[in-house]
Amino acid sequence: MKKILLLVLVLIVVVSCGQTPEKKGQFNFKQGTAEVNMRLLDGNPPEKIYPNSQFGLIVELDNQAAYDIINGKIQLVGLDKSFFEVESEEENVDLLLGKNILTPGGEKKFFEFRGQAKSLFQNAEEYRGIYFLKLRYNTALDFVDTICINPSPYGFYDAGCTVNPRKTYSGQGGPFAVTELEEIVIPPNEIEFRIHLRNRGRGQADFLILETAWLGDEPLANCGFLEGKGISRALDLTAEQQEATVICRHTLQETKSYTTSFVARFQYRYEIKQEHSLRLVK
């Protein structure tokens, strides 16, 4: 019994000492995978809708990603107008803030769709209409990391930093993420970066654009998507292809190893889709 108590005490001490207090204002939201949560409010629409009655559909958007969404649009797709007519089948989402210092919980907004139910077919008992709720928006992805570059990997021992030729990442706070960064030195003084990106969210990305890429304070001009045509900084994605690889080549000025920052910023269009149904009963 005494041994168990001692063990518990030790565990408590170890766990407590392992924790570092969180400094306010310095939490990095741009990590992991997070996205916009979309749901219908309970009771809107109601579980049963009666013929020739009005109903409302309230969509809650909760941006849990670390990036704002802009130029968004919510759409109701697939409703049979013979049974359900909605005043407007789309609503614009101009801006929905992501998680940041000012809005650590992200921003939440509600969008209402008003509808009118029509009659059932003859003396049918009920009708169930399936429809899709789609949210499309533009958002960004910021990738920043500190890396070690050694222009002479086959040279004599260098007392500088250690190169990690392949680094993996869990995400940057959005649904689309940089998952891997490879460094390949091409002697005498070139380096190639391969940035692997993947969709980690529940939705689907339409297109991806590499806005900027920097190595320290030098812009990486020679970058392009491997899957694209030529050296293109834009790539159209399909349902089957939700991954991409960016290749950047750069001429190094230094001869000795050094650490520097690698920064890349992407823009992409993302869509999330949910299936719902409306039930018209007698």
Added chain:
Amino acid sequence: MVTKGEKEGAIDADFTEAAKAPERTAEKQGDSGKNAEAQEKWFKKLAKHNVGRGSSDSYFPTFQKWTKASGGYAKDLAVAGGQGTVNSIKDPGFFLFIFSGFAHIILKLVQNSTWEILLGVIFMFFFAWLIMERQGLILVIFFIIWYVLKGGVVFHDPLAMALSILPLLLFAICVRGVFNLVSQQGGFLQGANESVGLLAIAIFLVDLGLIAFLTEWLHLPLSPLLEASIYYIPWWPLVFLFRTRRENLVINFLKFLGIVYIVIILTFGIAPTAYTSSKSALPGAEEIVKAKQELREKLPPGENPAVSSFKCLWGTLGKVDTENNYEACVKKRQEDSQFKAFCIKEGYTEDTPAFGQCMDERRKLKDDLARQATGIVDPTIKEPTWAEIKFDVNNFPKIYDDSNLLGFPFELSIKNPRRQTLTVTVNCNFKGTGSTPSVAGKLDEGQQNSFLFSDTLLSQTYFCFPNTKEPLKGDYKLELTARLDGVTTKSRITRAFIGDKTVAQRDALLPEINRVVPIVESQAPPEFARINFWLGHSKTDRIIESKPYKLTLFVANVENRGTGKIVAIDDYHLEFLDGTLLDSSWNIIEAISQQSCKQSTNLLFDSSQKIMPLKTCKVTDYPEDLKELPPDDFDIATFVASLTYDYLLNVSTPISIKPVILP
């Protein structure tokens, strides 16, 4: 020295003696029900004698000569088989396999949902008790109690259903855990073994018809694989067979047959028209069974694919040409068996000219485009318009003259839930058979034989009298008719308009469209007749594209679904769900005459046919807003074909009227 003949005589005597053993044992025991035990003793005695006498002797004289060469192998096989049979019966798994197998066959014939559910519950209980050795039994018992208390409700949402069963599972685990602790049979955590009961529950639901029902939950297209598993796989018998603990010749052979059977069924499948049932009401066990039965009714029963496979296997050995090879043979057998089942169901007797005509018609239907338009029953309409004539021959007089004034009573029932205004005309007739002359019939003078009816329900008894002063005498066929004029039955169909899109854009929308438009056929309530129709590029395509090289067609036929006759078609027309007619922006014309197909009146229906094709038409134009749609958007539209017709119900029965014998 004992001669060979003496030896054989001794063996025969022994055999005869042993054959009498079971009866004697049963007599001694005084209970015929202990015959099984007696049988077992008998077999054991056989085996013992056989071993005792050595391999050169045979306890089965008939096998003696040919088993000699094989070293007594067949003799051992027979003994092992006999012994195996006895041992198998003692195994609960095997016993339950036999019982559930019989039950499955009987239920297929009887088709009673109550019995199906009851037997399913019994099998589920015994599965947990005997096969799983009481593991999961507490959960199964709780499930049965919950099921009965809940009225057998199975939730529409699979997640909700799982969450409903979860508390039962947790409670069962706790109960088992406490029981283990109290009885010192194990630890509390071993109560988790109760989750094995979920297997029994799953088999119970699948056997009831959950697969059929899942077609609605998940809007699964009904593939031949699913059709086969709904119709041809006997779940409980197979489960019990494969859970039989004993391993012997009989059981292994049956298991082998079971595997072969499943492989043939699932590989071959059934000639399909795959569709889903759009039943969406909250189901109970009865609804699940009904869904299976409805689907079974829609699926042409035909010949068991395993039987077709076996028969064609022998008949097509060596034939490789595509018309006579194995695949063609199986396909033809399946199709012919389906046509045969259809014609028998329609009331035709096999090997008659009418039967042959029916078969030819079904074969022609296969190839005829207009006739191929098919429809399904609209499951959301639970109260269709219906009428029937009923009578009891026991209430008919057997002797008749005009001083008797006894009528022949019959009842006309009409269900008219939509309050249609119908003109109902009732009549009767005495049609003479043989040399007996026919006599016209009349109703009781106080009863109107023709009237307007717009109520929801009619149940009226009529009396039919011969319209003659002469007494009825001889053999007649009493014909009772009710004609309903002005019946309207509407069929609906839904289509997705996508405008002009690329192949990639179309493919991207396909999964959504398949969910939003789960049923590609037209649907109508189960009434006397209906229009089956489709609109689009092909019968099975629910998408309409706006492309210059893609022709949009309107193909329809009128089907007589009742047992009576369609006397006349007053009108058919196309409309939207709210009753508005298709306006001038919809141009649907006949290919040759260029006449509009949106409406037609006063058509004659060939009563010798069950299906009458309507003009095949093309859609040359439709509204612009259905043609110009954004790349990621589509529009849904539902069309209704309304059929107004006159229907004649006609029932008849032979009667024999004896002459009046005056005192």
